[in-house]
Structures are given as structure tokens and as C-alpha cells.
Amino acid sequence: MESTPQVVIVGGGLAGLVTARHLAGGGVDVTLLEARETVGGRVRTTERDGYRFDRGFQVLFTAYPAVRRELDLEALDLRPFSPGATIAKPNHRSTLSDPLREPRTALDTLFNPDITLGDKHRVLSLWRDLRGRDPAAVFAGDRDDADTTIAQFLRERGFSEQFLENFIGPFYGGITLDRTLGTSSRVFEYTFGALASGSIAVPAAGMEAIPTQLADHARTEGATLETGLEVESVESEDGGAVVTGVTDGDATEYEADAVVVATDPPTAAALTDVTGIPTDSQACVTQYYRLPGLTEFENDRRLLLNATAEGPNHVVPHSAVAPEYAPDDETLLSATYLGEREESDEELEDLTRETLASWYPERVFDGLERLHTDRIDFAQFSQPPGIYEQLPDVRDPDGPVYLAGDYTRWSSIQGAMESGRQAAQAVLEDLSG
Numbered sequence: 001m002e003s004t005p006q007v008v009i010v011g012g013g014l015a016g017l018v019t020a021r022h023l024a025g026g027g028v029d030v031t032l033l034e035a036r037e038t039v040g041g042r043v044r045t046t047e048r049d050g051y052r053f054d055r056g057f058q059v060l061f062t063a064y065p066a067v068r069r070e071l072d073l074e075a076l077d078l079r080p081f082s083p084g085a086t087i088a089k090p091n092h093r094s095t096l097s098d099p100l101r102e103p104r105t106a107l108d109t110l111f112n113p114d115i116t117l118g119d120k121h122r123v124l125s126l127w128r129d130l131r132g133r134d135p136a137a138v139f140a141g142d143r144d145d146a147d148t149t150i151a152q153f154l155r156e157r158g159f160s161e162q163f164l165e166n167f168i169g170p171f172y173g174g175i176t177l178d179r180t181l182g183t184s185s186r187v188f189e190y191t192f193g194a195l196a197s198g199s200i201a202v203p204a205a206g207m208e209a210i211p212t213q214l215a216d217h218a219r220t221e222g223a224t225l226e227t228g229l230e231v232e233s234v235e236s237e238d239g240g241a242v243v244t245g246v247t248d249g250d251a252t253e254y255e256a257d258a259v260v261v262a263t264d265p266p267t268a269a270a271l272t273d274v275t276g277i278p279t280d281s282q283a284c285v286t287q288y289y290r291l292p293g294l295t296e297f298e299n300d301r302r303l304l305l306n307a308t309a310e311g312p313n314h315v316v317p318h319s320a321v322a323p324e325y326a327p328d329d330e331t332l333l334s335a336t337y338l339g340e341r342e343e344s345d346e347e348l349e350d351l352t353r354e355t356l357a358s359w360y361p362e363r364v365f366d367g368l369e370r371l372h373t374d375r376i377d378f379a380q381f382s383q384p385p386g387i388y389e390q391l392p393d394v395r396d397p398d399g400p401v402y403l404a405g406d407y408t409r410w411s412s413i414q415g416a417m418e419s420g421r422q423a424a425q426a427v428l429e430d431l432s433g
Helices: 014-025 065-070 103-110 117-130 150-156 161-176 185-197 209-221 265-272 345-359 413-432
Strands: 006-010 029-034 045-048 051-054 078-080 085-089 092-096 200-203 224-227 230-237 240-247 250-256 258-261 281-292 303-306 314-316 330-338 369-381 401-403
Touching (some): 006 240, 006 250, 014 029, 014 413, 065 413, 085 161, 117 185, 150 185, 161 185, 161 303, 230 265, 258 413, 281 345, 314 345
Parallel strands (some): 006 258
Antiparallel strands (some): 078 200, 240 250, 314 330
């Protein structure tokens, strides 16, 4: 009687958890090792004093195919953002929305002075063209058209510099952490299409509810999840592999028929010696603040985009979107700054207060209080044009070692979850062959 194949997964982020679920569901004996005490990787939520602070500005695109396949969206109790955004600058705010979804905003959007009428028509045309695009087709390496930057992609389609500076720059600064719009246009094509056919939202319990649900799915299929164990090495040996991990200074070895490395890109590169793993990164700083009482903004559940170069890239009204993120009768906001900022936490707090006061001169923000700061050096891997043809394959490591991570697809929740499924399929195919 043949023994059940043993597979070890290194890393308990979204990719590793999806890999564990599909491998266990395929009849494999799966052990997942995570260095932290909780799973989730870069998708985490800190709870303190009745507040919820996601690790940086993170949202779930409900139209992503992997999201719909791997998650029970109803069970996540999602809180959607309103479509569009509020464009803000000193003494000025304007609304840009989807009048088809929010008819009450039609006039505000139609007469928005920050976006030309021609740009509004071009937006509608792009929505029609990009809605429901297959991600495999968008990121395929054999496309006839050349990959370019988001800025060039939009300029070639006639969009004005005003549109790029006032809306697309800060909006995609929030998505790609690159306000210069130098990121690959493939990211824009796919995410813009996803926005046209779905929404962005957060779970009522915070973004960590996503890996928590994925972990439950993996355990239900029979996977074992071990936390608090840091993996130091992965070595191919006698047709199998050996993983060495350390807990409280004590080393433990795991022998396996196959190993899936599902860590962050720098750790994966160190463990596997695969040179194609991208290690250049985009950084950001996100601060959370409270305002006493319930402060209403006219943007309702929309992002506040900074149309100027000074201050945060965008501000999020968290308690308006998800009241569960804050205690009753409290307002929770966050501000995200792009890059590795040299300013102290206190200086960034002052800059956010000054920025809000310039946007809302009729209000007083003296009561703004900083609650939490996340300085994230590796929020995403950098995605310049042409990078997708250079990303590693799940089978690139030597021996029975595989990769699972968004860096095998593209930097997103969609990329991470899809990579987990692809890695599991590769392992199951090779073990059965």
C-alpha cells in the first residue's frame, strides 16, 4: 500500500493558505509552517481599544476571479466603498463617481470641474472595453501590444494631464503605491476592469478575516497549520526535501516529498536561490487617527484623493465605510504616505491635520489623534513595464521545491491566491506522475 505524499508549505500568507487547501483537498498530507504566531502574511489587522487597524491601506476587489473562487464573500460580511472618489485640494473638493451605480451623484460627476467632459466619456469607454477581462489574457507574455506605463497607456488614449494628475495619479497611487504612474499598464487594465464589474470592500472584522477564513478552509480539508516556527533552510535530498525550522532556539527538521515556498519575495529568494524572484519594492506609511464624535464628510464612503503633491496620497474614512472599525460615536480615519518617509510619526500626524484643515477650512481638526502607524518597507514588489515576462515559474527551484506567491503572477490578492492554486496543481501533477 502506497503511503500518502507529505508536503510542507513554508509561509502562511494568502498564497500558502490557498496552496494548503488545494493540496489537502487533493489527498496530500500537508503541514504549513508560519514564522509569526498568526497566519495572514501581509494581510493583517491589529485590534486595540475597540479599533481595527489593517496593515496599511488594503481592500478586497470583489470581481477578482480567485477571490470569488476561494472565499465565501457573504460570510466575510463585506462593507463596500462607494464607487469613485472625492478629489481634494486646498479650499476645494469635488466628486467623481459612477452615475450608473449612484444616480444621485450624476450631476456632481457630470459637472466635476477637475475632470474634462472628454475624459468622462473616455472613462465610460474604457469601462466597457476592460470590464470582465480575463487576467490570464491581460498578463500574457504573447500579447501583440507592448507593455507600457499606466501614464503612457492613458495618454495614448487621449486622457488629459489634468485627469492623470487630479484623479488617476492619487487613485492608482493607492493601488500600486506609485503615484508617478510608472507601473505596468497591465495592472491598470485589469484593476480598472475589475472596478467596472465589481466593487472594493473590507470585511466588517478587518482584512485579517480573509486569511482567517482561508485557514479554516485549509484545516477543514485536513491541512495542519503550525505557527511560531521560522524556517531557516530548504534542501533537496534523495528525491525529496528537508525543511529546517527553529522554534524558541530549537531546530526541527521536516522531511517531505515536496516543499512549497510561499513566503515574501526576499525570503523566498534566500531559501530557493531562484534569481528571478523580484525583490525591488514599493513602500508606504499608513497612519490611523480618531476624531471625537461622529464626523461626517460629504464623500460618505468614498476615498479622499489628494490632488496636490503635499501631504498624504489619500485619506480613508474607515468608520464611515465599516462602523465596526471604531467604537460607537468615534470617527476613524487613515492617511497613507507613499515611499519610505523620513518624517517622524508626529510630523506625519501634523501634516495630515494640516492637509485636512486645508481641504475643509470650515472645520477644526485640533482633536485629530494618532492611534497607530504602520511603516511598511515591502508593501508590494515593483511592477515596471515588461516585468511579467521575467517572473519565476512555480517549478523554477531545484528539486521537488515549488514557489507560491504573487511574485509568480502579479502583485495583488488575486495574484497571491491564483499562485497558490497553480502551485498546488503543479505539486499534485508531479506527485502523481
